Amino acid sequence: MANVSKRSAFRMLSGLALLSVLGTTVLAGCSSNDGGTNTNTNTSTNAAGNKSEGSKTEDGNYNPEGLPIVKDPITLNVLTIRWGSMGDTFTKNAWLQELEKQTNVKINWQVVSSNDWGDQKSVMLASGKLPDVIIGDIAFTNADIVNNLSIFRPLDEYIEKDMPNLKAAMAESPELKKLSTFPDGKIYSLPARLPSRPVSxxxxxxxxxxxxxxxxxxxxxxxxxxxxxxxxxxxxxxxxxxxxxxxxxxxxxxxxxxxxxxxxxxxxxxxxxxxxxxxxxxxxxxxxxxxxxxxxxxxxxxxxxxxxxxxxxxxxxxxxxxxxxxxxxxxxxxxxxxxxxxxxxxxxxxxxxxxxxxxxxxxGEPNGMSYRRNEVLITTTNKYPDETARWADQFYTGEASIQNFWGAIGTTIKKESDGTYTLMDPPDGTSADAWYWDGSLRDFGPKYASPEFEKSIKLDPTSGDGLKLQLDNLxxxxxxxxxxxxxxxxxxxxxxxxxxxxxxxxxxxxxxxxxxxxxxxxxxxxxxxxxxxxxxxxxxxxxxxxxxxxxxxx
Missing domain, CATH: 3.40.190.10 (Periplasmic binding protein-like II)
Known part of the structure; x- marks a missing residue:
């Protein structure tokens, strides 16, 4: 999938009837209703000066620290784009499934092919019917965000009070904050630092x-x-x-x-x-x-x-x-x-x-081909911004990052007794790269593998990501x-x-x-x-x- 990581252009589908069908598909279930009555009453002001609902911590359901994030389960509608016909097999990632149990934040994944997304995105932006969260930097470009600031929630305050993992990552790697700051000085999307990426x-x-x-x-x-x-x-x-x-x-x-x-x-x-x-x-x-x-x-x-x-x-x-x-x-x-x-x-x-x-x-990049922006967007229609920020923050640890880049520990990754991590061999007839994409968010989504944590990752130097790191020395x-x-x-x-x-x-x-x-x-x-x-x-x-x-x- 090396060519995929070069951000290949989307192929646009034509025809009004098809556009209508596609729009209906992606827009279904885009509200934040988890099946119950939402009693949140706090409000926050978005970039356009509009009031939008925010989390109510006083009702006793939200835990600002520790797990679970909420006592009674809530559901977030999360949209992500996948290349071509990859599908939604990554949702079976054991770490993602365990995260739902630990946090009580249930995820309704809305997975769209990159082949279809161009038209669907236009429908979504025009309709204003948005999911709670968008994962992955191929969903919305910088221009999409800058031109539609009223629908994306500024995240600075949430990073400060709800995201200790990301806050620490930004302190350790200032490039994360620099990369995520928009021209108005605010942060509307969350970054990533991928593990074990080359400089070349x-x-x-x-x-x-x-x-x-x-x-x-x-x-x-x-x-x-x-x-x-x-x-x-x-x-x-x-x-x-x-x-x-x-x-x-x-x-x-x-x-x-x-x-x-x-x-x-x-x-x-x-x-x-x-x-x-x-x-x-x-x-x-x-x-x-x-x-x-x-x-x-x-x-x-x-x-x-x-x-x-x-x-x-x-x-x-x-x-x-x-x-x-x-x-x-x-x-x-x-x-x-x-x-x-x-x-x-x-x-x-x-x-x-x-x-x-x-x-x-x-x-190449002297700081490494690791840094990404626009990996998480929280919309202003999301009724649970604090809960969502805390949920996203769980991804910003070393172990979470490698499990969302290669696959879950015990499935794709082996954690050795000395605290290091190695990759298992893919099934016969499957390339390593395809296996990683099937079982993880891979290039997309929030991650932070620190330079120190990367020292514990042991890759095969003869193939895949390990080979690229060897070639990087040239x-x-x-x-x-x-x-x-x-x-x-x-x-x-x-x-x-x-x-x-x-x-x-x-x-x-x-x-x-x-x-x-x-x-x-x-x-x-x-x-x-x-x-x-x-x-x-x-x-x-x-x-x-x-x-x-x-x-x-x-």
Missing amino acids: SVQPVINKQWLDKLGLKEPTTIDELYTVLKAFKEQDPNGNGKADEIPYSDSGDLDMNFLAPFGITDLRANHMVVKDGKTEYFPTSDEYKAAMEWAHKLYAEGLIDKETFTQDNTMLTAKRQNPDASLIGFTYQWTPDAVFGQWSKEYEAIAPIAGPDGNKYQL GKEFVTEPFPDVMYTAEEYADLPTLTTDIDSYIASTRAQWITKGGIDEEWDGYVKKLNDMGLEKLVKIYNDAFARYQELK
Whole structure:
């Protein structure tokens, strides 16, 4: 599921009749009524100044400390989105079921496929019929929240009085609070820190079997990479007697990670990089121009697949998993076994490739690829905000976090006698990653695995998450400072789509032209001028203003 963790785009369903059915499905049971009469009378003011019901501690049912959270059971309607056809098997997680017993907070899970969510979300926001809680950061984006603040409850006061685990986590890892603070200075969603995540994101992956057959060493510079790719094309490394080897291939566009040797590491996919603490829009930089010239040289010599800019991902996958022989020589992936099917064992990750300046650059997060925002939202229609906050706080311990990332202790995780934790082997015929998704919230939901707690987690270094941590050693020292995961104001969110749609499209089209046909020297000045005419200065100002606000947060 490595590609899933890249936040792939939702596929939208069309048709009014289908939309109506989908809306009815997700909206059913979205009130907070647990079947009894709610007697809560306290009120709180939401972001729009409206009054909404809050927990009444005086009625004797709510326990502000200890467990159970309430003496008589209550029910919360909790919405979460799952990738594709994953379904709701995670709800059988033994830790989640035990939590219901310990807290007396019963959960009515409302599980929606990411395939359907785009339309359902629109219906939900338009209707105002909301669940009590939303789990997972693919449900609502930053823009969704900023543009609908009246329906999401500010959580600062609840963190302070109801969430000692999260409060302690924020003190230990200030990034959690910084990441969760919206432009108005309030926190509307809860964060997560996932366990045992690497510093590096995708890394260079090469066909090691081809290298060995041709007597070549792993490339360390762009000149060595050129030599290797040329040998891959010309010397029949797959041994089938055909000139069918493809040194490098992609779908729809050139993967920006291919330009990493030039210092281009675009973690947020917004064309912004940070160098020495200062931001830069790289498509107008000298480095980008040099990268285009280099890529054109490779393309002109057939070292980049001629179909890179025209094929879709299905066509690329067919090449990567060609049944007769391996066809692809070089790529960037999360792990070497991510996309090559039966040929996976031929590939290995290598250290970053040094660029023209002699330096190596690796995409990633210096603080680790661990931090998430928008993992829990509490709506203003939720009649039990204190109880809900205390329920969510139970997730912010080490043991809770690993059980909601891999699966329950005794089912997926073994707790050893020395206090360490190891992962069990998945059932035959099931990949480890699929097993973890089946049995846990995995990437989604509240978590906090502290750096100290992570020391007690022992992962198999030959597969899955343990393998990624091993591969991380190849490139983590070269990870660049990424443009941070900033927040924008409502006004900025209104301007961004208009600006980025045209600008990004123009950049992509000129990139394809320069790589396939050349001509960048003659066209560069006109290209930069057109970008400025399209509003690039305003776009960069939005990015820089958000960056400055983020830097000021503590």
